[in-house]
Amino acid sequence: MPDTQDIVINTSPIIALVAALGDLSVLQMYRNVWVPLEVSEELAAGGAARFALAEYQAAHWLHKHTHTLNIAPHLLNALDKGEASVVQLALDKNIHTVVIDETAGRRVARLNGLAVTGSIGILLRAKNEGRPFSMREAIDRMQARGIWLSDRVIAFALTQAGETR
Numbered sequence: 001m002p003d004t005q006d007i008v009i010n011t012s013p014i015i016a017l018v019a020a021l022g023d024l025s026v027l028q029m030y031r032n033v034w035v036p037l038e039v040s041e042e043l044a045a046g047g048a049a050r051f052a053l054a055e056y057q058a059a060h061w062l063h064k065h066t067h068t069l070n071i072a073p074h075l076l077n078a079l080d081k082g083e084a085s086v087v088q089l090a091l092d093k094n095i096h097t098v099v100i101d102e103t104a105g106r107r108v109a110r111l112n113g114l115a116v117t118g119s120i121g122i123l124l125r126a127k128n129e130g131r132p133f134s135m136r137e138a139i140d141r142m143q144a145r146g147i148w149l150s151d152r153v154i155a156f157a158l159t160q161a162g163e164t165r
Helices: 011-021 025-029 037-044 053-058 073-078 081-093 103-111 119-128 135-144 151-160
Strands: 006-009 032-035 097-099 115-117
Touching (some): 011 025, 011 037, 037 053, 037 081, 073 081, 081 103, 103 115, 115 119
């Protein structure tokens, strides 16, 4: 869990955090939260339900990029457009930490010299900073929304949060 003030966030963690807590206010513990246009487009295209779109649109304090990035070919070849744009924006803005949940995106981000956290890392930081919520209930709400978490990640999150299954 990197100690950072500025982050660039991907689509999946936005959805996971809304599922876990009902909104994105937990991200206000960071000084700046950057969102590439490509991530905004993925959220807007998110199917009929467009889960998390209203909460995302209501978070006016997010730094929502408004133009398409010139994404390096090696990123586009390895990742989907959203993840590639997160890594590219972090590199362009010299932001050290990205928020990506998917394994491939995390690996490529690290290979590009970036620190990585995910939705669980953000929840753990919030818990460590004294925000009152149940990690177990947050994880249950994420899973009820179809967000997959490994047993190892769940056990780690509950242990670090001082909760047991």
